[in-house]
Amino acid sequence: MNRDVVFLKAGGSFITFKDKPVSVNYEALKALAEALRATHKEVSIVLGNGGGSFAHHAVLKHGLENPVKLMVKCQQATRLLNRLIVDYLLLNDIPVTSLQTSAVIGYGKGSLRAFTPPLVNLVGNGVIPVLHGECILTENGSVEIFSTEKVFEVVANILKPSRILLLTDVEGVYTCDPKKCSTPELIKRIDSSNLNAVLESLKSDVSRDATGGMYSKIMSMSELSRKTGAKVIVTSGFNHENVVNAIRGVTPERSTVIEMLEER
Ligand SMILES: Nc1ncnc2c1ncn2[C@@H]1O[C@H](COP(=O)(O)OP(=O)(O)OP(=O)(O)O)[C@@H](O)[C@H]1O
Numbered sequence: 124m125n126r127d128v129v130f131l132k133a134g135g136s137f138i139t140f141k142d143k144p145v146s147v148n149y150e151a152l153k154a155l156a157e158a159l160r161a162t163h164k165e166v167s168i169v170l171g172n173g174g175g176s177f178a179h180h181a182v183l184k185h186g187l188e189n190p191v192k193l194m195v196k197c198q199q200a201t202r203l204l205n206r207l208i209v210d211y212l213l214l215n216d217i218p219v220t221s222l223q224t225s226a227v228i229g230y231g232k233g234s235l236r237a238f239t240p241p242l243v244n245l246v247g248n249g250v251i252p253v254l255h256g257e258c259i260l261t262e263n264g265s266v267e268i269f270s271t272e273k274v275f276e277v278v279a280n281i282l283k284p285s286r287i288l289l290l291t292d293v294e295g296v297y298t299c300d301p302k303k304c305s306t307p308e309l310i311k312r313i314d315s316s317n318l319n320a321v322l323e324s325l326k327s328d329v330s331r332d333a334t335g336g337m338y339s340k341i342m343s344m345s346e347l348s349r350k351t352g353a354k355v356i357v358t359s360g361f362n363h364e365n366v367v368n369a370i371r372g373v374t375p376e377r378s379t380v381i382e383m384l385e386e387r
């Protein structure tokens with residue numbers, strides 16, 4: 124692939140109102156469409172959408188029911204949000220199509236497997252595949268709740284990303300939850316020198332949603348940066364210039380960069 128591959132997550136905190144079940148933030152979708160319009164011919168984008176007030180809400184509601192019920196209700200929620208996003212982007216002339224995560228990633232013979240030709244062919248032909256966080260049924264009938272970040276971990280083996288961009292409703296990772304504390308400070312960079320301290324400060328966020336909140340996001344992305352050498356940028360999806368710059372490889376001033384280069 125001769126263009127840079129960029130993994131872009133439209134986080135649930137950005138594209139939905141996470142505290143209001145089944146609610147889409149259309150202002151965010153508009154911002155996403157504008158950023159994609161400005162950049163999709165320059166780089167190869169793999170888009171992933173988070174679960175937000177759709178899937179996280181479904182898991183909360185059905186988490187204690189039997190695994191099959193949880194799985195079908197969760198997948199109904201992930202499918203719905205993914206479709207709303209894909210249809211919105213298509214209406215805005217962005218060449219996207221949906222890839223149902225649970226149809227291309229699954230367990231077989233005890234390990235995680237991915238059927239990647241559809242993904243590779245879409246990206247190779249200038250189409251933006253839209254994957255999503257998902258509830259995945261295992262061989263023994265249990266359900267694994269996969270964040271979009273985990274999906275990126277799986278497909279990164281095939282489609283080596285040059286950079287990974289996580290769009291949320293806040294400008295990056297702060298010293299404390301900017302929606303709850305009075306003096307949050309933006310952490311501009313996370314690397315091996317401060318990773319453990321940052322994770323320690325995020326521990327209390329683990330239980331906020333079904334995939335471990337900001338703590339699990341940083342855990343997963345620092346590991347992926349370590350494995351691939353890719354820079355990960357967390358920033359607000361609402362700042363058009365920042366998002367376009369980040370997709371093009373220019374780190375925005377108001378963002379958090381996660382880079383674990385030294386241990387490769
Ligand atoms: N220290 C922190 N720094 C930044 N955000 C934090 C922090 N602690 C908690 N948060 C919360 O994390 C939220 C963003 O993380 P979240 O896990 O919801 O991301 P997302 O990927 O957009 O969502 P989803 O998992 O639904 O896709 C913000 O809305 C913020 O309130």
Ligand SMILES: C=C(C)CCOP(=O)(O)O
Nearest residue numbers: 173174178256270271334
């Ligand atoms: C809750 C489910 C099914 C996955 C959500 O994925 P995420 O919002 O990317 O963490």
